Amino acid sequence: MVYLTRRERFNAAHKLYNPNWSALQNDAVFGKCANTNWHGHNYELFVTVKGEPDPDTGFIINVKELSDIIKEHVIEHLDHRNLNLDVPFLQGMFTSTENVAKAIWQQLVPHLKGCTLHCIKLVETENIYVEYFGD
Amino acid sequence: MVYLTRRERFNAAHKLYNPNWSALQNDAVFGKCANTNWHGHNYELFVTVKGEPDPDTGFIINVKELSDIIKEHVIEHLDHRNLNLDVPFLQGMFTSTENVAKAIWQQLVPHLKGCTLHCIKLVETENIYVEYFGD
Amino acid sequence: MVYLTRRERFNAAHKLYNPNWSALQNDAVFGKCANTNWHGHNYELFVTVKGEPDPDTGFIINVKELSDIIKEHVIEHLDHRNLNLDVPFLQGMFTSTENVAKAIWQQLVPHLKGCTLHCIKLVETENIYVEYFGD
Amino acid sequence: MVYLTRRERFNAAHKLYNPNWSALQNDAVFGKCANTNWHGHNYELFVTVKGEPDPDTGFIINVKELSDIIKEHVIEHLDHRNLNLDVPFLQGMFTSTENVAKAIWQQLVPHLKGCTLHCIKLVETENIYVEYFGD
Amino acid sequence: MVYLTRRERFNAAHKLYNPNWSALQNDAVFGKCANTNWHGHNYELFVTVKGEPDPDTGFIINVKELSDIIKEHVIEHLDHRNLNLDVPFLQGMFTSTENVAKAIWQQLVPHLKGCTLHCIKLVETENIYVEYFGD
Amino acid sequence: MVYLTRRERFNAAHKLYNPNWSALQNDAVFGKCANTNWHGHNYELFVTVKGEPDPDTGFIINVKELSDIIKEHVIEHLDHRNLNLDVPFLQGMFTSTENVAKAIWQQLVPHLKGCTLHCIKLVETENIYVEYFGD
Numbered sequence: 181m182v183y184l185t186r187r188e189r190f191n192a193a194h195k196l197y198n199p200n201w202s203a204l205q206n207d208a209v210f211g212k213c214a215n216t217n218w219h220g221h222n223y224e225l226f227v228t229v230k231g232e233p234d235p236d237t238g239f240i241i242n243v244k245e246l247s248d249i250i251k252e253h254v255i256e257h258l259d260h261r262n263l264n265l266d267v268p269f270l271q272g273m274f275t276s277t278e279n280v281a282k283a284i285w286q287q288l289v290p291h292l293k294g295c296t297l298h299c300i301k302l303v304e305t306e307n308i309y310v311e312y313f314g315d
Numbered sequence: 316m317v318y319l320t321r322r323e324r325f326n327a328a329h330k331l332y333n334p335n336w337s338a339l340q341n342d343a344v345f346g347k348c349a350n351t352n353w354h355g356h357n358y359e360l361f362v363t364v365k366g367e368p369d370p371d372t373g374f375i376i377n378v379k380e381l382s383d384i385i386k387e388h389v390i391e392h393l394d395h396r397n398l399n400l401d402v403p404f405l406q407g408m409f410t411s412t413e414n415v416a417k418a419i420w421q422q423l424v425p426h427l428k429g430c431t432l433h434c435i436k437l438v439e440t441e442n443i444y445v446e447y448f449g450d
Numbered sequence: 451m452v453y454l455t456r457r458e459r460f461n462a463a464h465k466l467y468n469p470n471w472s473a474l475q476n477d478a479v480f481g482k483c484a485n486t487n488w489h490g491h492n493y494e495l496f497v498t499v500k501g502e503p504d505p506d507t508g509f510i511i512n513v514k515e516l517s518d519i520i521k522e523h524v525i526e527h528l529d530h531r532n533l534n535l536d537v538p539f540l541q542g543m544f545t546s547t548e549n550v551a552k553a554i555w556q557q558l559v560p561h562l563k564g565c566t567l568h569c570i571k572l573v574e575t576e577n578i579y580v581e582y583f584g585d
Numbered sequence: 586m587v588y589l590t591r592r593e594r595f596n597a598a599h600k601l602y603n604p605n606w607s608a609l610q611n612d613a614v615f616g617k618c619a620n621t622n623w624h625g626h627n628y629e630l631f632v633t634v635k636g637e638p639d640p641d642t643g644f645i646i647n648v649k650e651l652s653d654i655i656k657e658h659v660i661e662h663l664d665h666r667n668l669n670l671d672v673p674f675l676q677g678m679f680t681s682t683e684n685v686a687k688a689i690w691q692q693l694v695p696h697l698k699g700c701t702l703h704c705i706k707l708v709e710t711e712n713i714y715v716e717y718f719g720d
Numbered sequence: 721m722v723y724l725t726r727r728e729r730f731n732a733a734h735k736l737y738n739p740n741w742s743a744l745q746n747d748a749v750f751g752k753c754a755n756t757n758w759h760g761h762n763y764e765l766f767v768t769v770k771g772e773p774d775p776d777t778g779f780i781i782n783v784k785e786l787s788d789i790i791k792e793h794v795i796e797h798l799d800h801r802n803l804n805l806d807v808p809f810l811q812g813m814f815t816s817t818e819n820v821a822k823a824i825w826q827q828l829v830p831h832l833k834g835c836t837l838h839c840i841k842l843v844e845t846e847n848i849y850v851e852y853f854g855d
Numbered sequence: 856m857v858y859l860t861r862r863e864r865f866n867a868a869h870k871l872y873n874p875n876w877s878a879l880q881n882d883a884v885f886g887k888c889a890n891t892n893w894h895g896h897n898y899e900l901f902v903t904v905k906g907e908p909d910p911d912t913g914f915i916i917n918v919k920e921l922s923d924i925i926k927e928h929v930i931e932h933l934d935h936r937n938l939n940l941d942v943p944f945l946q947g948m949f950t951s952t953e954n955v956a957k958a959i960w961q962q963l964v965p966h967l968k969g970c971t972l973h974c975i976k977l978v979e980t981e982n983i984y985v986e987y988f989g990d
Binding site: 193212219221 | 326347354397
Binding site: 594596597598599617618620622623624625626627664665666667670671710711 | 729731732733734752753755757758759760761762799800801802805806845846
């Protein structure tokens with residue numbers, strides 16, 4: 181079993197707020213992350229798959245193919261978007277890094293053949309990242 | 316003469332569009348950067364000052380003081396904000412990295428005493444940055 | 451279960467030496483790390499916690515709160531300090547990266563509520579780091 | 586149990602191609618990685634070992650000794666070499682990152698005493714890396 | 721005047737040797753960089769242009785257009801190539817980082833309209849880079 | 856004219872304090888940097904030289920030779936040392952990054968033949984660096 185990781189990037193706007201809460205309560209919990217007019221990040225996404233190298237190629241999966249799958253099912257939907265407004269697969273969610281990582285897992289898992297999705301790592305800033313392993 | 320650089324960071328939303336143009340023209344020039352609902356970045360700001368080290372401290376300027384000046388006059392206004400909507404000193408500008416770097420120069424130059432502002436370097440992504448030297 | 455990591459940094463002096471050994475033996479084992487007058491590092495600390503996202507916030511733990519806990523119980527004690535002389539919770543230990551990582555675990559574990567400490571990663575240089583998972 | 590990681594680097598040429606396939610088929614699968622006259626990379630190698638810190642040193646293994654073992658058994662053979670032509674322990678293999686990581690594991694495992702090899706992480710570009718845990 | 725920098729990357733094989741010299745002399749001067757069967761690098765290329773921001777866009781040059789020019793005239797010719805064998809515009813040159821940077825300048829300068837090429841920075845490893853300003 | 860930069864690193868202890876000042880005054884100006892028992896950093900040193908590439912090698916200077924000069928005259932004296940106590944060429948100076956950069960310039964300038972020292976860049980933390988160009 182070998183683990184292969186591909187990094188992709190997307191730049192997006194979002195905000196953190198709970199629509200069931202008052203502005204005051206949102207401010208107390210989310211602070212400046214609740215700014216009405218949004219803020220944004222350069223997100224880094226690391227997708228790790230695992231499997232046995234193919235004897236004809238030495239590959240778990242062709243990393244070009246892995247990149248294309250991530251771009252089609254994730255990056256195209258998130259890059260230069262507003263995570264709260266523009267992304268069907270995030271509708272109705274708080275766009276915390278935790279939740280976005282889990283949603284990316286759900287987007288990718290049906291499209292990976294011949295290898296197994298192992299980890300979604302989503303880096304929000306140089307000081308904060310989240311990992312999700314599917315359970 | 317020695318040059319001292321301090322890095323600060325801010326996370327902000329913005330979009331690129333020209334209100335005098337049609338949506339089509341904006342899309343042709345700015346592409347996905349014109350997304351109606353904004354996108355965003357983790358900006359890195361490098362402020363370089365120059366001067367002679369003080370014989371009593373070895374400092375051009377106390378880097379803690381430099382950091383405080385940058386935070387008060389720049390970061391507080393840009394961090395977790397929408398560059399197009401929330402920032403008085405960017406009102407009416409296209410928020411291209413070029414223009415934001417020039418505006419940051421204007422914000423800082425009146426507040427630096429005992430050393431000279433040399434360069435504003437503004438990093439938008441790992442692949443794009445801008446430098447402005449004041450003329 | 452989602453894993454959330456917060457990075458903090460501290461700059462500290464230390465040396466590696468065994469007081470039960472001769473200078474010669476210390477030099478043979480620790481080399482220049484045993485320099486009498488100390489040396490130092492920019493340490494990077496990555497604290498990983500795990501838990502279920504809260505349905506009201508999307509957070510495992512508010513990353514601001516996690517940062518405050520790390521600063522209060524770890525960074526305040528280590529930053530701009532001498533690890534061998536200035537830190538009560540490291541007294542009597544060799545300040546190897548291994549031991550410092552374990553001691554940081556002990557400092558943090560009583561203060562984390564609502565999520566579980568998963569990993570302490572301590573980076574000493576760009577070429578050396580240590581991870582501790584609590585057992 | 587503590588985990589210690591040491592980074593080393595090597596710069597090497599290689600290409601990806603299957604000698605049992607036509608040029609066309611190689612091109613279809615490996616693309617520009619099959620370029621006849623080779624291409625190359627700055628590889629980063631992260632070797633992780635695990636063990637209990639020695640009570641006399643605080644070390645799992647002296648990181649200087651770990652570095653020397655990696656240099657003698659891996660880096661000397663790979664650095665400024667052609668992975669397809671110059672490396673006895675890679676003879677007859679496709680030099681995919683997956684296979685090179687596994688071969689590095691085999692090179693190191695007999696030479697580590699007093700600690701256990703845990704992971705070989707091999708970074709090919711800033712966007713691609715592989716991990717191997719020995720089974 | 722504002723300076724804009726775009727980073728692109730290419731992975732290439734090369735070697736350093738002087739065909740007028742004996743193998744011994746090549747080895748004495750170039751060391752392992754003269755390895756017969758090549759070695760390689762992940763090169764990072766930073767292209768800096770300067771100009772006045774356009775009042776209709778805020779851009780010196782559209783960074784997408786700058787990226788396309790660099791890709792067409794430089795990256796397509798160098799990426800996944802052998803710098804000594806595969807690149808018409810490097811024929812007959814020693815492929816030192818210095819010479820490659822100068823050759824990249826020559827490739828780009830005729831294709832930049834509306835702004836001025838300022839600097840080619842070519843990073844060979846994390847420890848070595850070269851800058852060329854055109855004279 | 857081409858510019859070549861070589862990075863080297865050193866890990867050192869130091870403190871900032873003015874012996875002519877009271878403890879109170881030192882604390883007011885230098886804050887935690889004045890900690891009696893020292894603190895420390897992983898310093899990164901970037902040495903830039905300029906010159907014309909040699910027609911027989913393509914080199915301004917052999918980067919291996921440049922590295923050896925920096926190691927002999929700078930790194931050997933600073934690495935795993937106390938900058939205030941252990942370094943003859945820093946005696947009697949405040950060990951501010953500004954002053955250390957200037958002192959490194961003085962150390963190197965007599966030893967560079969066939970090329971010209973252009974810049975000493977000294978990085979103290981990821982947020983602070985200093986550049987000195989010799990006047």
